[in-house]
Amino acid sequence: MLIGWKNPKGYDILGCKLSFDTRERFDVAWTPTMITLKSSGDGLTITLSDGPWSKVLAELALELERPRAVEIFRAPLIRIETGERALTPLQVEELAWLLELHDIKFEWSSNGTQTPLPGLTEPRTTEHPTSSAVAVWEEAALCPRTLRSGQTIRYAGHVAVMGDVNAGAEIVAAGDVLVWGRVRGVVHAGASGNDNAVVGALMLAPTQLRIGKHIARAPDELQHPQRGPEIARVREGRIIIEGWKFKD
Amino acid sequence: MTATVITITSGKGGVGKTTTTANIGVALARRGKRVACIDADIGLRNLDVVLGLENRIVYDIVDVVEGRARLRQALIRDKRLPELQMLPAAQTRDKTAVNPQQMLKLTDDLRSEVDFILIDSPAGIEHGFKNAIAPADRVIIVTTPEVSAVRDADRIIGLVEAAEKPKPQLILNRLRPGMVKRGDMLATEDVLEILAIDLIGIVPEDESIITSANRGAPVALDDKAQAGLAYTRIAARILGQDVPFAVFEDNSTLLKRFQNWFRNPNGGGS
Incomplete structure (x- = not known):
């Protein structure tokens, strides 16, 4: 469920604040x-x-x-x-x-x-000033806090989260998903069918990761997630996760 | 002087909300604070049993909101601690018998008479939870060190934040230090890393919790029980005191128990 609230800049900040009364207030104001x-x-x-x-x-x-x-x-x-x-x-x-x-x-x-x-x-x-095949959106939804279990963001563009995506939380985005925090929940990037989308996070330990039409799940055995930022993308028809390398 | 309303909730059932409410109530009352505990678990009332006051119930919370009884009539004074009172839930109705506005009015009527109002929330995220959370000034989340309980606690914290309540505080209940040491149970740090809220108490697994609940004498009345001491420390933290967190030892082996007993005949010690 996507919940937005009007901020001074407009509607580009779509949050993850989920509540009965927030929804009602938003409904009147917007x-x-x-x-x-x-x-x-x-x-x-x-x-x-x-x-x-x-x-x-x-x-x-x-x-x-x-x-x-x-x-x-x-x-x-x-x-x-x-x-x-x-x-x-x-x-x-x-x-x-x-x-x-x-x-x-x-x-x-x-x-x-x-x-x-x-x-x-x-x-x-x-x-779109780029000729790349990758879709470019002008704006991204920014969620300024941790997404807790049961909270969901659905957005037809990129999504950025400043906080964790806990187990039981879900992000579905048409574009890329970047998480400045830990990912333990479910993330679907490129959900409108874009296999070029990526998912990046400071720690990637998702329950399930989906990019475009591809699905990857966490291994059934408990593993200690690798520390350090990682990025997931589709290569040769499979979702692969790589450590983030700093470019010069 | 107006009371602070503290709602004790968890999402998952069976993690110890009612036990926690009863024991914090007892611990605060023993420190001379006037406390009213409200059982918001309409249809599945328990708080009266844990406090040993079941046989004194005449009126309940639904009688009060529907005007059949005055609040003063329905409140039951504890048989041991005159500062402690309890408003029982109705057993024959369900959660929809009360709405959040009525809970607000009820607590507002009580605020001038006591120092603390503790609300024992039902499990779940539906109507009963919304009733329990509506009047809260502070929220305490109870969880056990199990993945499912922590997951539900996370969900509840999200809902508490969405209801624009202050950041909740956490009680980690039924911790078994021996299992944590062996790596078979989530450690305190693991739970705090996921939930990212402040800890207000750790209660170790203690058999005296079960015996005391069955007897209707909350463990916080017992200065020999580890769990009772844990609740006493939680009450002190609620009152704003800076009490260090105890390090619990594995008392499960017979030898250790004897060693502990000789070291401190009053038990526990930590």
Whole structure:
């Protein structure tokens, strides 16, 4: 469950603070600016603005986590209106992943000028100054404290944690996951299908590690985790964990 | 003068919340503090049994919130310590018979009459836990050195933080020094590394806990029992005193027990 609260900078800090009353307070205080939800006779239309993609996704993610989201998104037909925005294949994938995460079926809506279909639109390279195949998001969710058992972050971008990820906690991110602390819980990086994502931590002893479509689990025998920072990535179809080497 | 409300909780059942509540209550009362213990485990009441006050119950917490009895009528004064009182849970109802607002009002009505209000939380993270945590000024988490209990304690600490309560403190219960020494039990440091909260007490495994609970005479009344002394030290720390943590020895072998007995006929000593 992803919980966000409005901070002075906007909504780029998505926290791990999970509570009944926090959720209620957040529900009253926050209205989206990057997306609009409109109910019509036969369903719900989600219109995405031209704003930064990460903010659009983050706002949609927050809307989906609202206490009453189940009622709102239960509409028989959900249309996604992208306006003038042309979606890259990656963006389409992220959007689909986010909605699938919440078991929501949807269809693309054409407004005449654009027909955004998966795989058909040009990637907007201007927003991403790198030509690398690795997806670049503008922002990352920062969790400034330890994630305890039962607490979960789901974010359509990178996730950084300042603290531990305890056993029983879970992070699901479309991008990379970096933990300035110990990882004992479950981490899924590149959850929208990106095998290039990485998981880095000061100590990696996760219950389970997932990158893209790959899953690795801790050995059944108790082992003393290696001390020192490590990074996990997919190499030749397998998740491997390497010690972090300082680059000059 | 207004009372401090301390909620004792754990997540997992059977780790010793009720025993801890009863014994901290006794230890504080023995130091002259006025204490009221509230059993928030509606439907599965135990605190009255551990305190040996079961046969004095006339009204319970649900009678008070539903207006059938005044708070003063329902409170039971301890038979040994006049400073100690207890509000029993109802046995015939369930957790939903009380809501967090009613718990707040109940404790507010009590605050002017005592120095400490101890709330014995039920296991779990649902309604009963929310009732118990709502009025808390301080929270004490009880765990045993077992992986499952520590996992649940971690979950509970997250929920306590989310409820915007001060950082909870930890009691490590039923520690067996011999097993830790052999590497068969989580050590205090292991538990603290995972939970990352402050320790307020370590209670060693002690058979006198079971016998005293069965007799309805909390072990904190017994100055010879190791566990009783541990609760006395916890009470002192709650009152803000800086009491060093005892190092418990493995007393499981017969020889060691004799050695200990000769060294200190009053038992324990640590």
